[in-house]
Amino acid sequence: MTLSLVDDRFAAAMAEKFSRYFSLDPDIRQVVAISYARTTGDFDSLKETLARCVTDEDRTKIIGAMGWLGKPESLGSALDLIRNGQVKKQDTGRFYISAANCPDSREFLLTNFDFMVRQLKEVFVGSRVPSRTIEATVPLIGIGREAEMRRLLQGYTSPDLQTGVKKSLEGLNVNIRMAKAIP
Incomplete structure (x- = not known):
């Protein structure tokens, strides 16, 4: 692929x-x-x-x-x-993660990020799927949109999302450093 x-x-x-x-x-x-x-x-x-x-x-x-x-x-x-x-x-996360991997789809996913999180929380009650999806998508969709992404994530304060938020910000920071290191 x-x-x-x-x-x-x-x-x-x-x-x-x-x-x-x-x-x-x-x-x-x-x-x-x-x-x-x-x-x-x-x-x-x-x-x-x-x-x-x-x-x-x-x-x-x-x-x-x-x-x-x-x-x-x-x-x-x-x-x-x-x-x-x-x-x-149970298949919706597949769309979100694929869209995060596609550079041309990231702006759309950022615009619909709140819907994504709400939808996943409704479907996967009590599981880490919403948190893991945040962790998988933010480091990609936040590239070039760091401030907006950080502001958006500040609104996700529920304990079930905190691990994903923290890990996603770590991944975003790594991607930002890598992007700056590439000439």
């Missing part, structure tokens, strides 16, 4: 296989779906493929690929699937 994230020609070649998604080897489907999302931004085809998925494995691959759509309107459509209950609740 990593090559499809940095090599646009490879991603385009992989994306061409998307129309044959269900006939592909399961080990390559995620690469193909993410490549398709990155290169086309085509939410509708991903949604149609999601509706045809019969296994949880394929569903999570398509949901994860939706995080790589990069365009606010496409990401908004994917988030609407979550809001409307068309994505299994």
Whole structure:
């Protein structure tokens, strides 16, 4: 999958296989779906493929690929699937973490961060999933938006989120130092 994230020609070649998604080897489907999302931004085809998925494995691959759509309107459509209950609740974190990994999706995720946290807290009552999702997303979506991210995190004072908030700020600090060290 990593090559499809940095090599646009490879991603385009992989994306061409998307129309044959269900006939592909399961080990390559995620690469193909993410490549398709990155290169086309085509939410509708991903949604149609999601509706045809019969296994949880394929569903999570398509949901994860939706995080790589990069365009606010496409990401908004994917988030609407979550809001409307068309994505299994346990699979929603996959979308958020994928969106955090996609540089073009980070601003959208930051804008919808409060919804993400509220939604995860409602679904995963009493678990560390919301905290771990904060921990996984903030170090990425906060790059270049450090002050805004820190202000936002100050509002999350509940004990069940504190570990994720603290760890996410540590990760963000590391990423900031690394970004400054790169010439």
